[in-house]
Structures are given as structure tokens and as C-alpha cells.
Amino acid sequence: MPANTSPIYTLIGDVSNDGTTGMNQLVTAAANDYTGIDADVSLIFTADATNGGYIQRIRFKAGGTNVASVARIYINNGATPATATNNQFYGEVSLPAITAIATSATIEIDYPMSFAINPGFRIYFGLATAVAAGWVATVVAGKY
Numbered sequence: 001m002p003a004n005t006s007p008i009y010t011l012i013g014d015v016s017n018d019g020t021t022g023m024n025q026l027v028t029a030a031a032n033d034y035t036g037i038d039a040d041v042s043l044i045f046t047a048d049a050t051n052g053g054y055i056q057r058i059r060f061k062a063g064g065t066n067v068a069s070v071a072r073i074y075i076n077n078g079a080t081p082a083t084a085t086n087n088q089f090y091g092e093v094s095l096p097a098i099t100a101i102a103t104s105a106t107i108e109i110d111y112p113m114s115f116a117i118n119p120g121f122r123i124y125f126g127l128a129t130a131v132a133a134g135w136v137a138t139v140v141a142g143k144y
Helices: none
Strands: 012-016 042-046 053-062 069-076 087-095 108-117 122-127 135-143
Touching: 042 053, 042 135, 053 069, 053 087, 053 122, 069 108, 069 135, 087 108, 087 122, 122 135
Parallel strands: none
Antiparallel strands: 012 135, 042 122, 053 108, 053 135, 069 087, 069 122
């Protein structure tokens, strides 16, 4: 039987934020632009280098008490994000002011994506306003 060269199901799930310091990578600095070239954008997903991947959604979770901000999401072609032509502004979602207390949960905000992504492409996000405790962006995806 020949190999499936056009997969519709992912081979392996990928629930991560591509953090080099572990899964819980809190982003606090502002990357207030629409090009994705700011040094404070954070890599949150890299598609499989050969077959690409499928991105279901991004879940944003506050790491504590924060002022309101906006998460801006960029698709990168796998090359340096410091060059604007390598990035495509995809969308944004409002992140509310959060007051973390010991007796109540903070909300999760899901940003739906639901599309296949090319081999080696990446997803980055940046905050429009700096925050104190930070936000974690976790991609729920799969690699083909």
C-alpha cells in the first residue's frame, strides 16, 4: 500500500507552547505591532518539517493578576520572524484584566484556528500591552 501523501488525520498530537524554558512559558513583555517582527513575540508552535500540521486552537491562560491586553497572532513561513515579509498577521483576541485570588479560578480564553499549516511554518504571538504576571499561550494541534 502506498504512503498517504495527503493526510487528513494527524500522526501525533502536539499540545505545547514551544517554550525553551518548559511548558509554562509566561509572556509579560509587550510586542505592540502588526508585523510580528518585534523581539518580544513568542514562538508557540512549529509544524512538522516534512508534512506540516493542523492547528485546532490556542488557549490563553493568565499566570496571575494582569491588566487588560490583546494577544496578536502571526503565521510565520519558517524563516526569521525579524523580517516582516516572513510573517502574516492572522488575528487577535482581547485578554481581560485578571485578578488572581486563591478561592476562584481565572478564565481560559480559546482562540479557534482550525486549519492545516504548511511544513515548517510557525505560529507566534505577542502582547499589545505589558502585563505583570504574564499569559501562557498553549497551542492544541497535531503534526502530520
